[in-house]
Amino acid sequence: MLLLGVTGGVGMGKSACAQLLAQRGIPIIDTDELAHRLVQPGQPALAEIRQLFGSTVFTSDGSLNRKELAKLVFTDPSARKQLEALLHPRIRELWQSQAAAWRAEARPLAVVVIPLLFETHAERELDATICVACSAATQRQRLLARGWSLTQIDQRTAAQWPTEKKIAAANYVIWSEGDISLHAEQLDRILALLGHATPAGLRK
Numbered sequence: 001m002l003l004l005g006v007t008g009g010v011g012m013g014k015s016a017c018a019q020l021l022a023q024r025g026i027p028i029i030d031t032d033e034l035a036h037r038l039v040q041p042g043q044p045a046l047a048e049i050r051q052l053f054g055s056t057v058f059t060s061d062g063s064l065n066r067k068e069l070a071k072l073v074f075t076d077p078s079a080r081k082q083l084e085a086l087l088h089p090r091i092r093e094l095w096q097s098q099a100a101a102w103r104a105e106a107r108p109l110a111v112v113v114i115p116l117l118f119e120t121h122a123e124r125e126l127d128a129t130i131c132v133a134c135s136a137a138t139q140r141q142r143l144l145a146r147g148w149s150l151t152q153i154d155q156r157t158a159a160q161w162p163t164e165k166k167i168a169a170a171n172y173v174i175w176s177e178g179d180i181s182l183h184a185e186q187l188d189r190i191l192a193l194l195g196h197a198t199p200a201g202l203r204k
Contacts, residue, residue, distance in 0.1 A: 001099075001102055001103045001106070001107050001108060001109065001110060002108065002109045002110075002127045002128070002194060002195075002196075003099055003102075003110055003111075003112065003125070003126050003127050004109060004110070004111045004112075004126065004127065004128050004129070004130065004194070005111070005112055005113075005114055005117050005122060005123060005126040005128070005129040005130070006018065006021075006111055006112070006113045006114070006117075006129075006130045006132065007113070007114055007115060007116075007117035007118065007129065007130070007131055007132070007166060007170070008115070008131050008132035008133055008163075008166065008176075009133065009139060009157060009160055009163050009166065010115065010139070010143065010156050010157065010160070011134075011139045011142040011143045011146070012132050012133050012134050012139055012142075012163070012176055013132040013133075013134065013174070013176030013183060014113055014115065014132050016132075016176065016180060016183055017113075017130070017132050017174060017176075017183065017187060018030060018111070018113050020180075020183065020184050020187050021111050021187070024191070024198055026109055026110065026111055026196070027102055027107060027110045027111070028110070028111045028112070028113065029094075029095050029098045029099075029110075029111075029112050029113070030112075030113040031091050031095060031112065031113060031114045031115070032113070032115065034090075034091045034094045034095060035087055035091055037094075038087060038090055038091065038094075039064045039087075041062065041063060045086060045087060045090060046064060048086055049064065049069070049083070049086065052079075052082055052083070052086070053069065053072060053079065053083075056068060056072075057069040057072060069083070074152070074155040074156060074159060075155065080159065088116075088120055092120070092122070095112045095114075096125070098112075099112065108196065109191075109194065109196045112126070115160070116160065117129060118161055118165075118166060118169045119160065119161055123169070128171045128172065128194065129169070129170045129171050129172070130170060130171070130172045130173070130174060130187075130190060131163075131166045131167050131169070131170035131172070131173050131174070132173075132174045132176050132183075133163050133166065133167055133173060133174070133175060133176065134175065134176045134177050135177065136163070138177055139153075139157075139163075140153055143156075172190045172193075174186045174187060174190070
């Protein structure tokens with residue numbers, strides 16, 4: 001089985017890439033979704049987050065207040081490192097377990113979406129990597145449209161490798177400035193190079 005990693009800066013099109021891959025019948029696991037799963041009520045990681053950061057990052061019903069947690073960790077690098085040390089090993093274990101299950105099913109190709117792929121050295125366990133990228137101006141425009149402040153954008157982008165560094169480290173790059181059809185065309189070319197042809201009806 002070929003295990004492909006998809007990464008890229010926040011707001012640069014990873015989710016769109018994942019949707020296109022899913023449309024092509026390729027199994028995918030998104031580590032952002034795994035992170036959400038790990039902080040659901042009853043999960044051990046949730047209790048550890050409370051121990052580390054206190055009740056201020058929780059709602060009145062005991063659920064994690066992700067906005068408050070993000071506000072804390074993206075303004076305090078030491079807090080972010082603590083959170084990453086708590087979550088990243090668990091996330092890696094989950095996607096590795098899923099990859100093992102896909103191998104047991106003899107899947108020809110599978111994908112894991114990892115925003116901090118190179119920052120966490122996950123490329124060592126992958127067969128190839130794709131970086132989805134766009135210009136800084138487009139990235140900012142997209143994030144502003146989500147309701148993010150300029151401060152939030154600067155904090156989030158500062159917590160990741162610069163786009164140029166991700167591009168240089170990746171095996172393949174998808175430039176996501178244009179229409180989704182252009183994104184799809186680039187993806188299909190990459191899949192063809194990897195020996196995975198896209199059915200004609202999905203080339204859109």
